[in-house]
Amino acid sequence: MTNIAMIFILILIVFQTVSISSTPCRPGQYFLANKCRRCLIGFYCPDGVQQLPCEPGNYTNSYEQSKCRQCSPGHFNMKPASTNCSRAQLGYYASANNNNSQPCPVGMYTNKPAQYQCKICRPGTYSTKPGAQTCIRCTLGHFCPDPTKQPQPCFPGTYGPLYEQTKCRTCPQGYYTIQQRSVYCIKCPIGYSCADPSVLPTPCPIGFYNALYAQTTCRQCQAGSTTSALGQTMCTIVKPEIG
Numbered sequence: 547m548t549n550i551a552m553i554f555i556l557i558l559i560v561f562q563t564v565s566i567s568s569t570p571c572r573p574g575q576y577f578l579a580n581k582c583r584r585c586l587i588g589f590y591c592p593d594g595v596q597q598l599p600c601e602p603g604n605y606t607n608s609y610e611q612s613k614c615r616q617c618s619p620g621h622f623n624m625k626p627a628s629t630n631c632s633r634a635q636l637g638y639y640a641s642a643n644n645n646n647s648q649p650c651p652v653g654m655y656t657n658k659p660a661q662y663q664c665k666i667c668r669p670g671t672y673s674t675k676p677g678a679q680t681c682i683r684c685t686l687g688h689f690c691p692d693p694t695k696q697p698q699p700c701f702p703g704t705y706g707p708l709y710e711q712t713k714c715r716t717c718p719q720g721y722y723t724i725q726q727r728s729v730y731c732i733k734c735p736i737g738y739s740c741a742d743p744s745v746l747p748t749p750c751p752i753g754f755y756n757a758l759y760a761q762t763t764c765r766q767c768q769a770g771s772t773t774s775a776l777g778q779t780m781c782t783i784v785k786p787e788i789g
Contacts, residue, residue: 570594574610584610588627599627602645619662622647633660637677649677653694667693670710683710687727699726703744717743720760737777739764749777 571582571594585591589599590611600606600614605628607615617623617631622640634640634647639661650656650664655678657665667673667681672693684690687706688697691713700706700714705728707715717723717731722743734740737755738747741762750756750764755778757765767773767781774782 573612585612588629590614601626602628604628605630616642617644618642620660634662635659636679639664651676652678653692655679655681668710669693669712672697684712685709686729689714700728701726701744702728703742705729705731718760719762722747733760734762735759736779751776755779755781 571577571591573594574585574591575582575594576585576591576597577583577595582594583597585597585606587606587609589597590606590613591597592612602624603617603622604614605617605623607629617640619642620640621631621633622644623631624646632647634656636659637656638647638649639656640647641662650673652674653672654664654666655673657679670690671681671683672690672695673681674694674696681693684697684706686709687700689700689706689711690697702724703722704714704716705723707729720734720740721731722734722740722745723731724744724746731743734747736757736759738749739756739761740747750773752775753772754764754766755773757779771781771783773780
């Protein structure tokens with residue numbers, strides 16, 4: 547056998563030996579101590595050589611996996627090599643591939659577990675603390691234009707007769723309220739006028755009267771009649787002086 551042939555045979559043997567020794571195990575396994583071993587739960591073996599832990603937000607729950615699974619929306623895990631995912635609790639949410647759950651911001655809530663996003667408080671309700679499970683409805687005599695803030699009281703001249711209101715109602719003509727947080731307006735009494743619903747009724751001046759409730763102006767007495775005091779409901783005839 548010539549030297550060239552011997553050299554060729556030696557090269558071929560070395561190549562086969564290297565090929566056999568560098569051939570990895572199948573995906574889902576890893577090579578350790580000259581032996582293929584199955585990938586453990588919580589780990590993945592992508593190339594048949596190494597075993598790697600699943601990153602937070604991912605998991606494996608069976609052996610011999612070549613890749614990890616993402617936590618489904620509404621679920622999470624915070625540790626590497628996890629074998630399962632935890633569901634987000636009430637008041638919290640977890641987006642896809644999330645390594646933690648987050649509290650719902652103010653003005654939002656979740657009332658079910660395993661949610662991947664929070665719900666916005668409906669108009670007339672609010673939440674002022676993170677992690678809310680429900681929204682609080684706006685109380686009587688208040689209005690809630692911003693779901694992230696506490697209810698605001700109805701101002702004088704306005705009222706709130708219902709829950710969950712985003713604005714207060716203005717008192718009807720001839721009605722008033724001088725208090726904050728009013729749930730109703732007061733009818734203007736006879737002998738008075740209520741042009742401004744946010745102030746107390748004004749008594750009719752002398753020469754004017756009001757015989758009706760809920761009036762915004764007073765009526766002037768007819769010629770030959772007048773009133774002798776403020777806040778009158780009728781006029782009296784003026785008797786002519788006898789000289």
